[in-house]
Amino acid sequence: MTSVKEQEAIRKLMIFLQEWDNAHKAARSHILDNFIRSNNGKTEPELELEFSQGASLFLARLAAWLRMTYLCAPKQVTFLALFLHPCRRRYIIEFLEIGGVLMLLEILGLNHLKEEDKRESVKLLQLIADAGRKYKELICESYGVRSLAELLATCSSAEAQEEVQILLASLGRGNPKYQNQVYSGLLAVLPHGSPHAQQLALQTLHSMQHLAPLLAVLGSAHPEVQYEGTSRPAAWGQGLLQGEGISALAALRALMEPDNAKR
Template sequence: MTERSASSALRWLRHQLRCWDKGDRVTRTKMLDEFIERHAHETGPQLEKYYGNGASLFLTRISAWLKLTYVESIALDKQLNAISIFLSAANGTRYLAEFVDFGGLLSILDLLSIKEIDEQDKCSALKLLLQIAHAGRFYKELICSFNGMQVTVGLLEQANFPHTRLLVYDVFLVLGSGNPKYSNKVQAEIIAMISTRNIHALRLGMQAIRRLVCSSTHMHVIQSSSRSHTHNNLLQLIDKTIPLLGSPDFEVQYEAFELIQSMCMTKSASVGVYIVESLYKLLIKSSHELDRNVQLHLLMEKENEASPVDIAQATAAKILYQSLHRLFENEEVREAIMTEKYFRAILSTIANDGHYESRQHAANLFETLTTLDMDKAFALTQVLAGDELLYLLCENPQRDLESKHLDALRLLGKAEG
């Protein structure tokens, strides 16, 4: 930008404002193009110098035109890009405050909720929303108070482009972090979305909630009472995620696995016991535990694929044996696992000769339990299965059992069911 005197800058500003005020749609669009080309990557002071300390007057006009025309999508991409230059300018926090005070944030949220607006324009609006949210806690709270989470959740479920979904994902993370007043509500909105039938939205929702809820720091401090919002959010999250362990969609299954395994890191005894009891229901192959989304996926299932019930059972056993050392650090969780009913479920899963992974992971779980608490594991197995099966399983839980032994173990599961 060339050097300009204060008087020439002021004359230029007056000329620009006059042209804008008298100009039609074509004139204003051309002015926006020139502004974007000339001022991209400039600082707030540079903008002020060019416009004679009156850059805010131009921002106000663009913001006003946006409010009047965004429903019709008139030069929407150019208006959003021009506003972005103001908001992203270094030392330009005043522009951000002025834009929000003028109602710009409400306009952004409203246009994101209008189905007819082009998705590329919504991407530009999401970038503006992120700029506002990154400005600090006050603006995060303001976005949430204007139902920003509901708007972005709705957009995620309608989005067609991966780029749009990733921007919404970023909004989730920003609004859910450093925002104590609304963090539980942000989490609750994402958790509620896990019921969606949209696979893309489902996967990103689970990724976001894992980042927000299951960070090591967060999980280590959750020792509050069952009445706390955070605790209730976790229980709801478990309820919605456990059934997805049986999803035939591998990526959904993977995200559910990672989410539940991360939650096993909690120090909260009640949450740990809740997870263990929820996984138990999958071990006993309760088909009624399957999510309705999984039932819909059954229509896409091939004949040679494992059933969602078997997939869920195998994944539950895998989570348990991989997380067992951490779970056993809590005495209440340990006691919930070292029970007759739990061993019935594990032993009957070992007998699931129709699904190799169920047998394998259940055998690994049994072997790990005998390592961590040998006396009690042996005693429970002896009571349930007898001396011969105790010997065979302790010698090699992965071994191929005779049909009479498999039948005996299957009966344990039927007795429990």
């Protein structure tokens, strides 16, 4: 039998959910603003206590609204960060079960959206990746590396590019099943990205200690790209001697073949 306090919490939850269900777009944005102010920094148990074990019901509604409207205005993506903190594993799992990763990745490829919106999606993907190896693998299995590499190569916002670099570096660490995929994605940025994108890709490749990108950037006209390609050749050479650069050289050869150069 529920206590009077629990009954009151359930009543407040039902009122809150009914208010959300009946609200129009502007009203929902106002509800979300209030929700963030009231619950930012709370742990998963604290959120469940606040919502009488019903926080998942609100997350489901928020995700459903995102799925229906993100093609036009993905502002609500920002508010999902409250649920998708790595310490709130339960909410991450629930978000993934309804296709959350695919939604966030699709936002990255929508040309009509602002780069700030795409940056927010990258931040959420980073929160998911921070939850552990299997979550990194899920992002990679969903063609996330390709989407992120394309965004790094094509976007003009330095802030967005740097967020993408951080996520790609994260996907390349502690994720052996897809490390080569991350490496190939970074290589693909070199012939097509802006100088800043090339620089960020090379910085990440440095951290992975591969040699092959050096060969691709020695002819660059941009000093910052040449610097990244030549600043630590000794470390790269050591990696190659240990056999780490073999797959990298194969990938680089594929990029430099005439058929690929024409694309």
